Amino acid sequence: MDSTGVIIAFYVLAAMTIGSAVSVVVVRNMIHAVMGLIGTFAGLAGLYVTLSADFIAITQILIYIGAISILFLFAIVLTPQASRNNQESFLRFPALVLALLVAGVLIFVALDNTWNLSHAPDFPETASTIGELLLKTYVLPFEIASVLLLVAVVGSIVLVRPEPVEED
Amino acid sequence: MTSFFLKGEWYDFRDLGNPVGGLLHDIDKIAPHWVVYVVASLIGTGGIVLWGVLSCLAFIWIERRVVALMQNRKGPNRVGPAGLLQPVADALKLLMKEAITPRAADKIVFWAGPVLIFVPALAVFAVIPFGPKMTLADLNVGVLFLIAIAGINTPAVFLAGWSSNNKYALLGAMRTIAMLISYEIIQVLALLGPVLLVGSMRLGDLVGWQDHYNTWIFFIQPVGLMAYIFAGAVETNRSPTDIAEAESEIVAGYHTEYGGIKFGFFYQAEYLAGFAIAAAITTLYMGGYTLWGAEKYIPSWIIFLGKLYTVFFIYIWARGTLPRLRIDQLMAFAWKFLLPIMLVNTLVVGGEVLIWRENDISDVTALTLIGLVNFFFGAALVIGWARFLGHGRGRQVGRRALLTQEVGAVYFGAETSS
Numbered sequence: 001m002d003s004t005g006v007i008i009a010f011y012v013l014a015a016m017t018i019g020s021a022v023s024v025v026v027v028r029n030m031i032h033a034v035m036g037l038i039g040t041f042a043g044l045a046g047l048y049v050t051l052s053a054d055f056i057a058i059t060q061i062l063i064y065i066g067a068i069s070i071l072f073l074f075a076i077v078l079t080p081q082a083s084r085n086n087q088e089s090f091l092r093f094p095a096l097v098l099a100l101l102v103a104g105v106l107i108f109v110a111l112d113n114t115w116n117l118s119h120a121p122d123f124p125e126t127a128s129t130i131g132e133l134l135l136k137t138y139v140l141p142f143e144i145a146s147v148l149l150l151v152a153v154v155g156s157i158v159l160v161r162p163e164p165v166e167e168d
Numbered sequence: 169m170t171s172f173f174l175k176g177e178w179y180d181f182r183d184l185g186n187p188v189g190g191l192l193h194d195i196d197k198i199a200p201h202w203v204v205y206v207v208a209s210l211i212g213t214g215g216i217v218l219w220g221v222l223s224c225l226a227f228i229w230i231e232r233r234v235v236a237l238m239q240n241r242k243g244p245n246r247v248g249p250a251g252l253l254q255p256v257a258d259a260l261k262l263l264m265k266e267a268i269t270p271r272a273a274d275k276i277v278f279w280a281g282p283v284l285i286f287v288p289a290l291a292v293f294a295v296i297p298f299g300p301k302m303t304l305a306d307l308n309v310g311v312l313f314l315i316a317i318a319g320i321n322t323p324a325v326f327l328a329g330w331s332s333n334n335k336y337a338l339l340g341a342m343r344t345i346a347m348l349i350s351y352e353i354i355q356v357l358a359l360l361g362p363v364l365l366v367g368s369m370r371l372g373d374l375v376g377w378q379d380h381y382n383t384w385i386f387f388i389q390p391v392g393l394m395a396y397i398f399a400g401a402v403e404t405n406r407s408p409t410d411i412a413e414a415e416s417e418i419v420a421g422y423h424t425e426y427g428g429i430k431f432g433f434f435y436q437a438e439y440l441a442g443f444a445i446a447a448a449i450t451t452l453y454m455g456g457y458t459l460w461g462a463e464k465y466i467p468s469w470i471i472f473l474g475k476l477y478t479v480f481f482i483y484i485w486a487r488g489t490l491p492r493l494r495i496d497q498l499m500a501f502a503w504k505f506l507l508p509i510m511l512v513n514t515l516v517v518g519g520e521v522l523i524w525r526e527n528d529i530s531d532v533t534a535l536t537l538i539g540l541v542n543f544f545f546g547a548a549l550v551i552g553w554a555r556f557l558g559h560g561r562g563r564q565v566g567r568r569a570l571l572t573q574e575v576g577a578v579y580f581g582a583e584t585s586s
Binding site for chain 2: 004005029031032035054055058059061062065066067070073074077125127
């Protein structure tokens with residue numbers, strides 16, 4: 001975080017991330033909210049780049065912008081009540097309380113912490129390191145996660161599969 | 169401009185990176201570091217944009233003429249000599265048309281669609297090495313970047329189709345999303361083969377590997393290349409798979425409501441995405457800017473562009489030749505045919521690389537063996553899996569028309585025996 005460029009980039013990306021995140025909550029139209037969400041994801045990917053976590057940044061774009069946002073869009077389009085948009089509901093006061101509590105915790109931690117600057121050298125490449133860690137040290141959780149995903153895929157296929165037609 | 173002849177030899181400007189590098193070196197002496205950085209990125213981006221626009225204009229004419237030749241027509245031949253100024257006239261027409269926004273459209277999203285779709289089409293070229301020193305950003309996750317940036321297309325197309333407030337646009341957008349998400353998996357699996365072989369996701373390393381072993385991954389990964397070419401056609405909406413804008417079914421798909429320069433954006437982004445796929449195929453499978461030593465005499469970017477345009481020509485050829493697939497055929501092809509084949513292919517390549525690294529085999533022997541095994545195994549796999557799925561040649565023989573009408577025949581394959 002030494003050079004001026006990185007600091008400028010950090011503030012621009014942080015503003016973009018927070019601004020889009022605020023727009024997700026404030027905007028009434030659901031599709032506009034998803035657009036804000038995409039902006040948040042993109043800003044986060046940029047922040048990962050400034051932290052020289054290139055693999056995570058690219059994965060953030062690939063998974064979140066390319067797939068998760070589509071999931072949200074489909075959920076909105078397929079929901080019958082989606083046209084009522086972000087209207088006020090009876091949950092707004094509990095949500096406000098919860099959000100204030102979370103914000104309070106975050107602010108407390110941010111103020112309470114003594115922020116030590118890390119002097120570790122830049123990671124030259126993260127992809128190969130992540131790959132080796134996933135397939136050597138953490139191979140069991142990695143495989144369990146992949147089997148879980150496979151089960152989810154097979155389960156969803158079974159759920160939507162039409163009943164076999166009876167042969168006469 | 170002495171840096172133009174850095175080594176005092178005529179072919180030294182084979183690499184356009186040399187004069188730019190000399191310029192940046194000179195700037196570095198008089199200005200702070202960030203100025204050099206900004207100037208370098210501006211030169212790179214400007215060069216890519218300029219090249220992209222000029223190539224698009226040229227290929228609009230070439231594609232129309234070539235397809236016309238294939239279909240025994242003349243194609244554009246009135247504006248300028250041999251119709252050469254036709255793309256310019258088209259561009260001017262698009263610029264001057266009234267930009268119509270439907271009254272019921274979502275204005276902001278409607279406007280954001282064409283802009284968003286332009287981003288991935290251009291950003292892909294940032295990681296493509298046009299020459300030894302001609303990469304804007306040689307990321308160490310370059311291959312992943314190719315896929316991730318192309319993935320931005322998906323929400324952009326959806327937003328464009330949804331905001332138009334038109335059922336054809338929405339249908340086109342839905343089709344595109346289904347296609348893109350299915351074929352993204354095929355793309356990832358197809359690109360996994362070269363990455364496994366080379367052991368790096370940096371596109372410069374991939375080119376360097378192919379240069380070092382004097383081979384193209386094309387010869388080692390034929391099945392992967394075929395799958396990637398097809399997935400690329402789907403990704404860029406090229407013709408055998410352009411069901412997202414099938415004009416005989418859903419008017420023009422997600423850009424039905426777009427006219428004027430907004431449509432121009434979609435058109436140009438489609439071309440740029442086609443070039444991007446061709447560039448990716450060139451870099452990953454066809455040796456990039458190298459040509460078995462000829463890059464010493466021919467400027468490397470000319471080699472690269474020559475290969476790129478050759479690959480793009482295959483897409484034009486397919487457009488002039490192949491009929492459009494139906495949506496269920498396209499989906500079934502991805503999930504039932506390509507996905508199992510690509511999974512097996514990845515397993516085979518992984519095993520081969522493991523055997524190659526563990527044992528003391530000379531590189532030439534290993535690569536020849538891997539290439540031969542992959543070719544024959546891949547061919548056997550494709551034919552065998554097609555037979556298994558019931559697309560073998562034998563089944564269609566002996567099918568008899570049950571009911572023949574003057575306009576055609578209705579076939580009932582399963583019931584002919586009874």
